[in-house]
């Protein structure tokens with residue numbers, strides 16, 4: 001049921017997957033702002049932040065990454081059940097992890113956003129200096145370098161950031177949310 005007649009919305013989970021530096025946090029933060037401006041209840045779960053708390057004992061082995069994704073997926077479900085449009089900015093590198101996630105949701109409740117930026121561009125950006133650390137060998141199991149990232153085969157929306165502006169991507173995202181009847185046009 002919509003909250004207000006004028007502001008139809010449907011709680012769901014919108015998961016941003018992509019390499020480190022691809023633009024998950026940036027894009028999700030812009031969308032969060034746009035939703036807040038419409039007065040919609042929304043929340044952003046960001047992988048880097050959650051690793052300090054909810055997931056603080058987990059590392060970057062494949063099994064720890066799997067548990068990280070599972071746990072954040074469950075947290076996202078709870079927020080959705082509480083009525084939030086829940087945005088998640090977490091790499092979720094393997095297909096089987098993302099498939100398990102999707103399986104926890106009903107049709108239309110879980111939307112996958114592939115933030116697709118070439119590794120070379122992410123490495124050029126290197127906002128957190130992690131690619132440099134990884135290349136020098138002081139950081140192990142870094143996604144895209146010595147830990148695998150499996151590109152989504154059928155994301156709900158495929159965004160590029162290397163040659164596409166954040167505004168353009170925001171338009172695409174809002175259009176998708178309108179088409180899925182999550183927000184009103």
Ligand SMILES: Nc1ncnc2c1ncn2[C@@H]1O[C@H](COP(=O)(O)OP(=O)(O)O)[C@@H](O)[C@H]1O
Pocket residue numbers: 018019020021022023024025026027089125127160161162164165166169
């Ligand atoms: N079109 C774009 N969309 C999103 N981010 C972009 C874009 N163009 C450049 N950037 C920059 O790329 C970086 C992405 O970083 P971030 O969002 O933290 O990545 P992630 O959360 O995926 O690790 C930011 O410094 C952002 O300003």
Ligand SMILES: [Mg+2]
Pocket residue numbers: 024025026046047048089
């Ligand atoms: Mg981020």
